[in-house]
Amino acid sequence: xxxxxxxxxxxxxxxxxxxxxxxxxxxxxxxxxxxxxxxxxxxxxxxxxxxxxxxxxxxxxxxxxxxxxxxxxxxxxxxxxxxxxxxxxxxxxxxxxxxxxxxxxxxxxxxxxxxxxxxxxxxxxxxxxxxxxxxxxxxxxxxxxxxxxxxxxxxxxxxxxxxxxxxxxxxxxxxxxxxxxxxxxxxxxxxxxxxxxxxxxxxxxxxxxxxxxxxxxxxxxxxxxxxxxxxxxxxxxxxxxxxxxxxxxxxxxxxxxxxxxxxxxxxxxxxxxxxxxxxxxxxxxxxxxxxxxxxxxxxxxxxxxxxxxxxxxxxxxxxxxxxxxxxxxxxxx
Amino acid sequence: xxxxxxxxxxxxxxxxxxxxxxxxxxxxxxxxxxxxxxxxxxxxxxxxxxxxxxxxxxxxxxxxxxxxxxxxxxxxxxxxxxxxxxxxxxxxxxxxxxxxxxxxxxxxxxxxxxxxxxxxxxxxxxxxxxxxxxxxxxxxxxxxxxxxxxxxxxxxxxxxxxxxxxxxxxxxxxxxxxxxxxxxxxxxxxxxxxxxxxxxxxxxxxxxxxxxxxxxxxxxxxxxxxxxxxxxxxxxxxxxxxxxxxxxxxxxxxxxxxxxxxxxxxxxxxxxxxxxxxxxxxxxxxxxxxxxxxxxxxxxxxxxxxxxxxxxxxxxxxxxxxxxxxxxxxxxxxxxxxxxxxxxxxxxxxxxxxxxxxx
Numbered sequence: 001x002x003x004x005x006x007x008x009x010x011x012x013x014x015x016x017x018x019x020x021x022x023x024x025x026x027x028x029x030x031x032x033x034x035x036x037x038x039x040x041x042x043x044x045x046x047x048x049x050x051x052x053x054x055x056x057x058x059x060x061x062x063x064x065x066x067x068x069x070x071x072x073x074x075x076x077x078x079x080x081x082x083x084x085x086x087x088x089x090x091x092x093x094x095x096x097x098x099x100x101x102x103x104x105x106x107x108x109x110x111x112x113x114x115x116x117x118x119x120x121x122x123x124x125x126x127x128x129x130x131x132x133x134x135x136x137x138x139x140x141x142x143x144x145x146x147x148x149x150x151x152x153x154x155x156x157x158x159x160x161x162x163x164x165x166x167x168x169x170x171x172x173x174x175x176x177x178x179x180x181x182x183x184x185x186x187x188x189x190x191x192x193x194x195x196x197x198x199x200x201x202x203x204x205x206x207x208x209x210x211x212x213x214x215x216x217x218x219x220x221x222x223x224x225x226x227x228x229x230x231x232x233x234x235x236x237x238x239x240x241x242x243x244x245x246x247x248x249x250x251x252x253x254x255x256x257x258x259x260x261x262x263x264x265x266x267x268x269x270x271x272x273x274x275x276x277x278x279x280x281x282x283x284x285x286x287x288x289x290x291x292x293x294x295x296x297x298x299x300x301x302x303x304x305x306x307x308x309x310x311x312x313x314x315x316x317x318x319x320x321x322x323x324x325x326x327x328x329x330x331x332x333x
Numbered sequence: 334x335x336x337x338x339x340x341x342x343x344x345x346x347x348x349x350x351x352x353x354x355x356x357x358x359x360x361x362x363x364x365x366x367x368x369x370x371x372x373x374x375x376x377x378x379x380x381x382x383x384x385x386x387x388x389x390x391x392x393x394x395x396x397x398x399x400x401x402x403x404x405x406x407x408x409x410x411x412x413x414x415x416x417x418x419x420x421x422x423x424x425x426x427x428x429x430x431x432x433x434x435x436x437x438x439x440x441x442x443x444x445x446x447x448x449x450x451x452x453x454x455x456x457x458x459x460x461x462x463x464x465x466x467x468x469x470x471x472x473x474x475x476x477x478x479x480x481x482x483x484x485x486x487x488x489x490x491x492x493x494x495x496x497x498x499x500x501x502x503x504x505x506x507x508x509x510x511x512x513x514x515x516x517x518x519x520x521x522x523x524x525x526x527x528x529x530x531x532x533x534x535x536x537x538x539x540x541x542x543x544x545x546x547x548x549x550x551x552x553x554x555x556x557x558x559x560x561x562x563x564x565x566x567x568x569x570x571x572x573x574x575x576x577x578x579x580x581x582x583x584x585x586x587x588x589x590x591x592x593x594x595x596x597x598x599x600x601x602x603x604x605x606x607x608x609x610x611x612x613x614x615x616x617x618x619x620x621x622x623x624x625x626x627x628x629x630x631x632x633x634x635x636x637x638x639x640x641x642x643x644x645x646x647x648x649x650x651x652x653x654x655x656x657x658x659x660x661x662x663x664x665x666x667x668x669x670x671x672x673x674x675x676x677x678x679x680x681x682x683x684x685x686x687x688x689x690x691x692x
Contacts, residue, residue: 229453234437327504
């Protein structure tokens with residue numbers, strides 16, 4: 001098991017290196033760089049920029065060196081000092097901009113992931129057991145709607161209805177009166193009262209999809225012989241469900257964890273923009289629009305690295321839950 | 334019948350499947366008697382209702398199947414006390430499926446071994462945990478005691494290194510080993526009756542012989558009744574004390590093992606016996622292969638109810654106006670040898686009167 005984990009982690013390193021190289025190439029592709037931006041900016045404010053000054057800036061940022069050296073400098077700063085460079089648009093180091101927003105990003109995404117599992121797994125099991133019942137048809141209908149309606153659209157509808165019909169302001173994570181205040185009990189309660197909407201909106205699509213997966217997996221497993229064998233042992237229906245088919249049916253949900261971390265960053269982007277949330281996604285998105293290349297680079301690199309990290313995470317969990325993966329067995333029957 | 338002789342009795346059992354195409358009468362009036370320490374063999378082609386009969390005994394008939402009538406009497410205390418009181422006689426058909434009562438019987442008094450050892454255990458849990466589950470469910474024992482009992486059972490079914498296999502996963506065992514583990518699981522609570530539904534069909538011949546040997550030995554050790562379901566008459570000859578031949582949901586002939594092979598009465602049984610490939614028969618001296626004997630025709634489609642004897646379209650002794658009109662009654666043609674066939678009716682006149690009575 002330990003050997004499997006170590007092997008799995010070692011295998012991730014070349015992947016991360018490859019992603020960082022690709023990221024670097026991507027952020028170098030568009031014309032212009034930090035220095036041209038800065039020179040333009042200085043010129044716009046009336047300062048004459050001499051050739052020497054420009055060259056000095058180039059040297060300062062290492063832009064006069066060849067590409068591979070610049071790559072090493074860039075990745076070196078990230079690895080050793082967690083320095084993703086400077087965001088031109090925000091006039092702050094990239095790391096600072098992202099870190100500010102990281103807490104909310106994690107909180108919202110984690111909560112909606114938990115909501116997804118808590119709702120989807122039991123409901124998926126239930127409708128599989130009651131296949132073709134009225135409940136099953138109803139849930140199936142609702143899950144199709146949940147998967148088909150985009151979260152951002154739902155967010156807009158809710159905001160519109162809340163504002164026009166009930167006069168309630170929806171959006172953001174804090175009410176205006178708490179927006180700039182330091183942390184207090186009141187601010188925390190205010191956060192909770194605003195948090196549920198993005199959590200639910202971000203969770204809807206995933207919940208609907210997970211119900212479908214769980215239902216399909218359970219229907220497969222419920223027909224297997226070992227369920228009848230378990231019944232022939234004298235176990236009750238609930239004991240059978242929890243100890244037998246669910247143990248296998250849960251596996252795709254665990255592999256689905258692979259998408260959890262990258263989804264933290266990019267999955268709910270549209271909903272976050274519509275709801276005006278102080279999370280990492282919208283900040284990085286606006287960076288892309290503003291050609292803020294260090295910011296964009298950080299975004300691509302983080303999403304890529306998180307994808308790999310969560311793949312490791314879900315592979316290890318899967319190995320814990322399914323011994324066939326642990327022992328590298330190929331099922332004969 | 335006294336409780337000492339019989340462990341379970343199936344009387345006129347009818348289990349039907351209500352499907353959109355119609356009603357499938359999978360089991361249509363089956364009578365069986367199961368005795369402690371004896372093996373009842375049930376033979377028949379695929380779809381003759383032998384597995385559904387077995388599942389009915391444990392109330393495991395899958396939806397949309399339902400027991401429509403008849404009784405399955407289980408004499409619960411047949412081994413513990415000689416004097417059987419009324420409450421010890423249970424009609425299994427009257428219990429609710431998945432009720433506490435039937436669950437107390439399943440795995441504890443009556444156990445079942447299925448055809449596919451590869452699919453009978455959950456791949457993601459250890460062999461031991463799946464055996465211990467049955468033990469802790471029915472017996473008031475600690476986790477440690479259950480584990481010891483599981484190891485003991487694995488040793489009884491002749492698995493090597495039982496204390497290691499108990500922590501193995503099913504996919505780490507071969508098919509034969511797995512079927513041994515499944516048998517250990519079924520026997521872990523000392524059942525009075527073991528239902529074996531083609532337990533060796535998926536195994537190779539050498540393993541099959543070993544498993545059959547093992548089952549006979551365990552039966553002697555525990556004085557356990559076995560209901561052995563198979564389509565393989567060779568296996569029946571090796572295992573059974575008594576044989577019931579089923580065709581389309583009915584028992585067409587039932588007698589002891591010698592009579593069925595030496596003196597088969599029902600035309601279907603006779604045809605079945607002729608269909609067994611014989612090595613010296615198939616390969617002649619001249620090297621040409623002889624055609625294997627088959628039963629003409631096909632098993633009719635399950636949705637139509639045939640008038641008269643269900644075997645009449647395929648029967649070589651078909652008697653027009655009798656076999657296709659009158660359902661044959663159970664006839665005791667010889668002592669302890671019953672058959673459902675007009676050929677053995679006391680007289681053709683009587684068959685004729687019965688037919689007229691029905692018209």
